[in-house]
Amino acid sequence: xxxxxxxxxASCLLATAAVQAEPIPADVAAKAKLLRDQALQxxxxxxxxxxxxxxxxxxxxxxxxxxxxxxxxxxxxxxLGFANVRTEEVDVPHWVRGDLxxxxxxxxxxxxxxxxxxxxxxxxxxxxxxxxVRVTSLDELRALDKEKLSGRIAYIDHRMExxxxxxxxxxxxxxxxxxxxxxAERGALATLIRSAGTSHHRFxxxxxxxxxxxxxxxxxxxxxxxxxxxxxxxxxQGQPVNVRLKSTAHFLPRxxxxxxxxxxxxxxxxxxxxxxxxxxxxxxxxxxxxxxxxAGVAIVTAVAKMILDSGTAPRRTIRLVLFANEEFDLDGxxxxxxxxxxxxxxxxxxLGADTGAGRVWSLRSRVAESxxxxxxxxxxxxxxxxxxxxxxxxxxxxxLGPMRKASMPVLSLSHDASKYFHFHHTADDTLDKIxxxxxxxxxxxxxxxxxxxxNIDADFGRLTPDxxxxxxxxxxxxxxxxxxx
Amino acid sequence: xxxxxxxxxASCLLATAAVQAEPIPADVAAKAKLLRDQALQxxxxxxxxxxxxxxxxxxxxxxxxxxxxxxxxxxxxxxLGFANVRTEEVDVPHWVRGDLxxxxxxxxxxxxxxxxxxxxxxxxxxxxxxxxVRVTSLDELRALDKEKLSGRIAYIDHRMExxxxxxxxxxxxxxxxxxxxxxAERGALATLIRSAGTSHHRFxxxxxxxxxxxxxxxxxxxxxxxxxxxxxxxxxQGQPVNVRLKSTAHFLPRxxxxxxxxxxxxxxxxxxxxxxxxxxxxxxxxxxxxxxxxAGVAIVTAVAKMILDSGTAPRRTIRLVLFANEEFDLDGxxxxxxxxxxxxxxxxxxLGADTGAGRVWSLRSRVAESxxxxxxxxxxxxxxxxxxxxxxxxxxxxxLGPMRKASMPVLSLSHDASKYFHFHHTADDTLDKIxxxxxxxxxxxxxxxxxxxxNIDADFGRLTPDxxxxxxxxxxxxxxxxxxx
Numbered sequence: 018x019x020x021x022x023x024x025x026x027a028s029c030l031l032a033t034a035a036v037q038a039e040p041i042p043a044d045v046a047a048k049a050k051l052l053r054d055q056a057l058q059x060x061x062x063x064x065x066x067x068x069x070x071x072x073x074x075x076x077x078x079x080x081x082x083x084x085x086x087x088x089x090x091x092x093x094x095x096x097l098g099f100a101n102v103r104t105e106e107v108d109v110p111h112w113v114r115g116d117l118x119x120x121x122x123x124x125x126x127x128x129x130x131x132x133x134x135x136x137x138x139x140x141x142x143x144x145x146x147x148x149x150v151r152v153t154s155l156d157e158l159r160a161l162d163k164e165k166l167s168g169r170i171a172y173i174d175h176r177m178e179x180x181x182x183x184x185x186x187x188x189x190x191x192x193x194x195x196x197x198x199x200x201a202e203r204g205a206l207a208t209l210i211r212s213a214g215t216s217h218h219r220f221x222x223x224x225x226x227x228x229x230x231x232x233x234x235x236x237x238x239x240x241x242x243x244x245x246x247x248x249x250x251x252x253x254q255g256q257p258v259n260v261r262l263k264s265t266a267h268f269l270p271r272x273x274x275x276x277x278x279x280x281x282x283x284x285x286x287x288x289x290x291x292x293x294x295x296x297x298x299x300x301x302x303x304x305x306x307x308x309x310x311x312a313g314v315a316i317v318t319a320v321a322k323m324i325l326d327s328g329t330a331p332r333r334t335i336r337l338v339l340f341a342n343e344e345f346d347l348d349g350x351x352x353x354x355x356x357x358x359x360x361x362x363x364x365x366x367x368l369g370a371d372t373g374a375g376r377v378w379s380l381r382s383r384v385a386e387s388x389x390x391x392x393x394x395x396x397x398x399x400x401x402x403x404x405x406x407x408x409x410x411x412x413x414x415x416x417l418g419p420m421r422k423a424s425m426p427v428l429s430l431s432h433d434a435s436k437y438f439h440f441h442h443t444a445d446d447t448l449d450k451i452x453x454x455x456x457x458x459x460x461x462x463x464x465x466x467x468x469x470x471x472n473i474d475a476d477f478g479r480l481t482p483d484x485x486x487x488x489x490x491x492x493x494x495x496x497x498x499x500x501x502x
Numbered sequence: 503x504x505x506x507x508x509x510x511x512a513s514c515l516l517a518t519a520a521v522q523a524e525p526i527p528a529d530v531a532a533k534a535k536l537l538r539d540q541a542l543q544x545x546x547x548x549x550x551x552x553x554x555x556x557x558x559x560x561x562x563x564x565x566x567x568x569x570x571x572x573x574x575x576x577x578x579x580x581x582l583g584f585a586n587v588r589t590e591e592v593d594v595p596h597w598v599r600g601d602l603x604x605x606x607x608x609x610x611x612x613x614x615x616x617x618x619x620x621x622x623x624x625x626x627x628x629x630x631x632x633x634x635v636r637v638t639s640l641d642e643l644r645a646l647d648k649e650k651l652s653g654r655i656a657y658i659d660h661r662m663e664x665x666x667x668x669x670x671x672x673x674x675x676x677x678x679x680x681x682x683x684x685x686a687e688r689g690a691l692a693t694l695i696r697s698a699g700t701s702h703h704r705f706x707x708x709x710x711x712x713x714x715x716x717x718x719x720x721x722x723x724x725x726x727x728x729x730x731x732x733x734x735x736x737x738x739q740g741q742p743v744n745v746r747l748k749s750t751a752h753f754l755p756r757x758x759x760x761x762x763x764x765x766x767x768x769x770x771x772x773x774x775x776x777x778x779x780x781x782x783x784x785x786x787x788x789x790x791x792x793x794x795x796x797a798g799v800a801i802v803t804a805v806a807k808m809i810l811d812s813g814t815a816p817r818r819t820i821r822l823v824l825f826a827n828e829e830f831d832l833d834g835x836x837x838x839x840x841x842x843x844x845x846x847x848x849x850x851x852x853l854g855a856d857t858g859a860g861r862v863w864s865l866r867s868r869v870a871e872s873x874x875x876x877x878x879x880x881x882x883x884x885x886x887x888x889x890x891x892x893x894x895x896x897x898x899x900x901x902l903g904p905m906r907k908a909s910m911p912v913l914s915l916s917h918d919a920s921k922y923f924h925f926h927h928t929a930d931d932t933l934d935k936i937x938x939x940x941x942x943x944x945x946x947x948x949x950x951x952x953x954x955x956x957n958i959d960a961d962f963g964r965l966t967p968d969x970x971x972x973x974x975x976x977x978x979x980x981x982x983x984x985x986x987x
Contacts, residue, residue: 071610071732072610074610074732075612075613125556125557125558125559127790217934218703218705219928219930219932220703243933243934246932246933247556247559250556305732443704444704445703445728447704449702449728449731
């Protein structure tokens, strides 16, 4: 088109200006809008998350459910007609929650609803019985000397507040990941935390204890909010509060899991370039993994399927990767980055879904400055869905982290997280928490920008590789934002 | 006053007419309004339910918590300054929930969140493994022949819907109490029900299996709504669904519990007449008994305390009774009626609180026709609280049942039950479910009418004794409304 228009100098100038103002060709934008609107009426995403939660259910790394999930995903991808369906092996830990009894024994005996945190060691058969030392922050915990904490149980009573962005999760999950290290250094026998979550119901939120892969040396246990209220009430009465903990949590030998991969092959000269769609197949063991991350699996799979069925192959290859073991320490994502290091520059953009099924309210990015106009133009396609344009500091979904650090640009759609952390990592993460219309609004947003990314000439530039080490548990790193991505 | 006014015949007529139009003397109404408004700002009710839930917690009949609750109540009543604080012994069952494992073993293995229903026998150590037969009503269950159900597990998939009146609980609790009898007659090995409750979260609702005191002969187990969804999904796939149940539920020898009684003594010639305030002290074992019935304990105790502290003794004696073992089969209520049969006509009115801490929206009654004007006048005092006037067919709180059947009139304040059955009989029944302002609105309503009942000349007449037997589990009785009272 451009060449023809340039037959006349005046038209050429005009057309160039038009192209600069419209980074997305009209036909691509039109098709993206069509797919977007079609997604609002579709049922495939809901059917996928229904099947995964009802037929596989909990699928923590290394478990029988994990293996069943890999099999489910391979059959699902093949059944939907994706190309190059395959698994890539991932070595994963196999932690078993076992049983936990957590009881206040004095002054007012009561049983607590609590759960061991992922990677926690168990207790001896006799358990641990000790006095509680309550603090409300990591700083307060660091300020305790050994004499105060030694032989006792640290209780970190920080309440996470819900918000649309889910921003409270950064501080809360940092307490979960760092509190037990800091307490152990000061001689504590175990750590209790008020859950890193916002459930108003009586669910303890699990989650990984690991930070930089360093194993936990003392049990780390999360209390449901109501039970943290109970413990706090008793502490505030002023008498010593003693708690007894018995846990059979333990590690079994490592297991093999897999990233499951399928593709919508590109066509023509851009076919070697990859638009990477990511979600994680594993879940915690307590719920059926509906919002975390069945919803993500459903969204990105539905997106790929809609483009597969749209009549014309995309120019770039759309690669759908359902990652293994996001929850513990991103084993699947690390393995993918290792396997595909040579092809890193072919991965022109990554887009992941890992914050539930709430309505998408923002498009964030981390792309080269020169590509911001393109992302702004993509955002215009999402405005009818009520999506705002966010900043260019997104990290992308956690599973995209290793590839982003190695220079892959990312887009990130923020789902409304006001309720996400009510259910996140609890037994209450079940299918009934997913609203079909909200889920489809998400699919609509993802499919529009995925379609564009796969069908335009431009790409998103490259990022400067990020070689920073993982953050430590020192006070200097407390302000680090791990969420939103 | 009346006698003086009657010194002149014309005035006498006028005054009589005025008295008929205003059944509550102005000074009594004024004081009732004062107490009503004061209650809205009070903190005692919340402090009471906080203390009971945080310091005693679960207190099912016969348990250590039950004994601790009786001790708590005696000390609390004495501490608040009530007169004649005493216990009356009640013989109660002691059922122990034990452990339960409920798992779908085929076609898609998953663990179910479930709980044994009160009074359920356990299984053998090997458990029960059998195919599910799903029905959606007692009528469908009755229509099954023995061949269809024998050796299988009946699954009654009836969903209770929430409402302000809580009306759905009649049918749902009837399924809980009757389903297992009907299934056992047809050879079923166990009964699963979708919980008689409306929690949107992953809590199974417990509750008694007993109807007319007849013991259950097969295990009765309730599923959380999300788990009933899961089981139903698998059944509807069309393949046989097999479930394995292992339960250690069992009865221990019966125990002694007690009704705990305290009084605000009356003065003058009506001092022998009793205004009975009722709540129940026991709770189920899963939660801390905040809404059921910590809230009721708090409301009626706060009412009595406010009147005690109001400066002048009431004319009638206000008797506060915290009943033992409402949950299983009303042992405390039956014992009270037995102990106080001779004084039945002294009990001029009963008012109980046993539907949580939601806002009161209706004043219902069961009084003599001749007393309806009086109740209407009492209702006027509650209109500023947003309370409607309900019908004259109330049963009163369950603990008032035996006394009502023996002729005691009752008043009944309906609390908004839209959320009550989200938490009722679950582990989620904890203090954080109580809103202080809503709780106080309830105290305000109760204190106004209690004050009036204790300080007027009139009473509420007597009811015709009700000698009907308890309802059976036959189809003819299915339409019986057990709730709202």
